Amino acid sequence: MKASRYNYFVDNGEKTIVFNGITEKFFEINSSNAPIYKQIFSHPDQFGKDVTPFIEKTKNDGFFVNDETDEFELVKNKLKGQTKENQYFLMILPTYQCNLRCWYCIQNHKEIWITEDVIRKIKKRIILKMNDDSIDSLCLSWFGGEPLMAYETVVGLTRFAKETAESCGKAFNCTITTNSTLLTPERIEELKECGVDSYQITIDGTREYHNTVKVINGKSTFDMALQNIDAIARHSRCLLRFNYTKENLRPEGIINDIKGILSEESKKNISFFLYKVWQENAEDINNKDVAYLFEEGKKLGIHPALPRTSICYADQKHFDCIFPDGRVEKCDNEDPDAARGVLLDDGNIDWPGGVPVSHTTAYKAGDSECIQCRFLPLCGGPCVAKRNRMYDSFGKVVCQYGSGTHKIAKMEETVNNIVKNQSVASLPKVV
Numbered sequence: 001m002k003a004s005r006y007n008y009f010v011d012n013g014e015k016t017i018v019f020n021g022i023t024e025k026f027f028e029i030n031s032s033n034a035p036i037y038k039q040i041f042s043h044p045d046q047f048g049k050d051v052t053p054f055i056e057k058t059k060n061d062g063f064f065v066n067d068e069t070d071e072f073e074l075v076k077n078k079l080k081g082q083t084k085e086n087q088y089f090l091m092i093l094p095t096y097q098c099n100l101r102c103w104y105c106i107q108n109h110k111e112i113w114i115t116e117d118v119i120r121k122i123k124k125r126i127i128l129k130m131n132d133d134s135i136d137s138l139c140l141s142w143f144g145g146e147p148l149m150a151y152e153t154v155v156g157l158t159r160f161a162k163e164t165a166e167s168c169g170k171a172f173n174c175t176i177t178t179n180s181t182l183l184t185p186e187r188i189e190e191l192k193e194c195g196v197d198s199y200q201i202t203i204d205g206t207r208e209y210h211n212t213v214k215v216i217n218g219k220s221t222f223d224m225a226l227q228n229i230d231a232i233a234r235h236s237r238c239l240l241r242f243n244y245t246k247e248n249l250r251p252e253g254i255i256n257d258i259k260g261i262l263s264e265e266s267k268k269n270i271s272f273f274l275y276k277v278w279q280e281n282a283e284d285i286n287n288k289d290v291a292y293l294f295e296e297g298k299k300l301g302i303h304p305a306l307p308r309t310s311i312c313y314a315d316q317k318h319f320d321c322i323f324p325d326g327r328v329e330k331c332d333n334e335d336p337d338a339a340r341g342v343l344l345d346d347g348n349i350d351w352p353g354g355v356p357v358s359h360t361t362a363y364k365a366g367d368s369e370c371i372q373c374r375f376l377p378l379c380g381g382p383c384v385a386k387r388n389r390m391y392d393s394f395g396k397v398v399c400q401y402g403s404g405t406h407k408i409a410k411m412e413e414t415v416n417n418i419v420k421n422q423s424v425a426s427l428p429k430v431v
Contacts, residue, residue, distance in 0.1 A: 001055065001064055003041035005071050006377050009034055010412045018063070019415045021377035022074050025061035026419055075377045079363050082311045082380070088129045089319040091141045091332055092122065092157065094150035096324055100179055100214050100221075102204070104243065104277045106333055109145060114153055118326040124347030125320070126161050130168040135318060137171035138164075140195075143321075143332055148182040155194050162195035173197055175237075179214060180228040181221055188231050198237040201225055205248030207257045226261040233266035237427065240302065241273045242293075246284045251293040259300055268428055272297040272304040294420060303424055306417035309410065311380030315361045320349065330359055330384040358387040367396035375411045378418075 006021035016034045019026040029037060040051055044064065055064050065071060096112040098105075129135055140161050142154055158174050165172040175198035176191070204213040207222040214221040232238045242254065262270070274290060274297075276282065290306075297304030314321065314330045320341075321332045328341030328349050342350045362370040362381020370381040382390065382400035390397050401407035 001044055001059075002067055002069075003044060004063055004065055006075070006374060007041055007063055008374075008411065008415060009038065010415045012416070017415060017419060019419070020062040021375065022071070022078055023062035024418060025063075026415075027058075072371070076363055078377055079311055079361070079380055083315060083317050083361070085317040086135055087137045087139055087316065087318065088132075088135045089139045089141070089313070089316045090122075090126070090129075090161075091143055091319070091321040092147075093143050093145060093321070093323050093332065093336075094147050094153045094157075095145040096336060097149060098144060098146040098179075099149060099181060100146070100216075102179075102213055104279055106278070107145070108335065110336070112324040112336060114150060114324040115326075118322075118324065118343065119153065119157060121326060121343045121345060121347065122157065122322060123160055123164075124345070125322075125343065125349075126164050126347075128347040129318065130164050130170055135170065137173075140172070140174040142174070142176040142178075144177075145324075146179055146182065147176060148178050148187075151182065151187065155190060158191070158196060159194040175199065179221075180225045181214070181216060183224075183228045185231060188228065192235060196236070198239070199229075199232050200239040200241055201229055201232075202241045202243055203254075203258075204243055206250055206253040209248045209250070222257065223261065226258065229270065230262050230266045233269040234263075235269075237269050237271070238266075239271045239273055241275055243275055243277050244285070244290070245277050245280045246286070249286060249289045249293075251289050251296060254293065255296045255300060258302070262300075262302070264301075267301040270302045271427065272300075272302040273307070274304060275307055298424055303427055305421050305424065308417045308421070309379045309414045311361070312383035314384045315380070330356075331388075333385055356388070358384055358391055362387065362397050365397050369396070369398050373399065375407065378411060378414050 004020055004022065008019045008021060010017040010019060011031055011034065014031055015028050016031045017026050017028055018037060040047055040054070041063070044051065044055055058064060094114040096107065096110045098109050126138070130138060138161060140158060147154055154176070162172045162174070172195060174196045176196055177200040180201045203222060203225055204210045207220060210222040211220055229238050229240055274293060276285060294304045294306060313319070314332070319330060321329050322343060323329070323336040323339055325336055326343045327336055327339035328343055329339040340351060340356060342352070344350055362368050363376060368381065370376050370379070373379070382397065386400055387397055399407065401410050
């Protein structure tokens with residue numbers, strides 16, 4: 001019997017979380033008792049029968065394993081399970097243009113619009129993948145730019161994708177990431193009818209602050225967003241994402257502005273995702289305000305969630321991101337001009353020079369530093385875009401967090417966020 005290599009102790013002052021990275025099970029102890037628990041984990045055989053009940057109980061949760069157990073195989077199986085190898089994930093950017101100019105947006109918006117020729121090739125791609133016996137579902141997502149600037153394309157291709165999947169006996173779901181300003185009640189109903197069953201819509205703080213980031217003269221984009229979320233969530237899932245900075249993190253005002261619009265009927269289908277703007281330094285954030293907002297979100301009944309490290313969605317085995325010009329990549333944050341794949345007339349994808357090495361997930365790459373890392377089951381390794389840069393700079397995959405205190409702090413943050421997220425009731429099934 002041995003302790004798992006993937007046990008972590010997270011000291012939160014008076015209390016310490018003992019967490020297993022493979023099973024994501026945990027228990028809490030008084031921090032004053034942490035040294036003795038660490039000794040038991042380090043040398044379980046030295047404590048005799050006194051610790052047998054504890055070992056047997058926690059073994060079921062992965063804290064102890066048999067001596068011959070290859071835990072790295074368990075890690076690989078966990079990460080493989082996250083890649084959903086029987087599903088086809090198709091992300092389409094119908095335009096790289098947007099009707100807003102949020103200051104934190106990673107994209108350099110361009111006048112690139114999808115053409116009928118690219119639409120024809122995408123349809124061929126959908127037919128090709130839906131006739132693959134190893135795939136049992138199609139997950140379509142719309143991104144941009146602002147995808148609803150190409151509204152007719154979204155409706156037409158979504159309807160085609162849904163009908164094709166169902167005619168092949170495959171499951172179908174569809175999500176849109178949108179600023180929501182181009183939605184109307186009529187469009188929400190039409191999108192529901194053609195197959196859209198999930199949305200991601202962002203707010204940027206209180207009503208007053210949000211309206212200075214997302215600007216439409218004479219209109220409150222905050223109220224537009226919340227009213228559309230309320231209408232959507234009466235029948236579909238909606239992820240309400242709050243992009244926070246040190247300036248816009250005003251939890252009481254945010255909650256008051258949200259609760260003034262959302263109905264009780266819609267709250268059950270809303271996830272409230274709290275996400276730091278990528279340009280903001282974590283050290284500048286008041287974590288007490290984030291914690292307060294999380295707790296108030298629970299009280300309001302909108303299923304708050306904190307971010308966690310995990311394998312990137314672009315690492316799904318069957319994942320394509322198709323740009324408006326028909327180029328293809330594994331990462332939607334790439335500039336379209338840098339995308340290396342080309343969608344062909346028959347629906348196949350050509351990768352000039354061969355499939356990029358960065359398309360091999362971090363835990364499968366033989367030269368990856370991630371393989372030896374104790375935090376791999378939580379982290380999953382760097383995303384495709386980061387792996388691209390790593391191969392260009394180092395010729396291999398290296399740790400995205402470096403070594404020492406920064407990596408440990410990131411993993412402790414992840415553990416705390418997972419524990420908090422598990423305290424939130426899951427969303428009921430949409431009918």
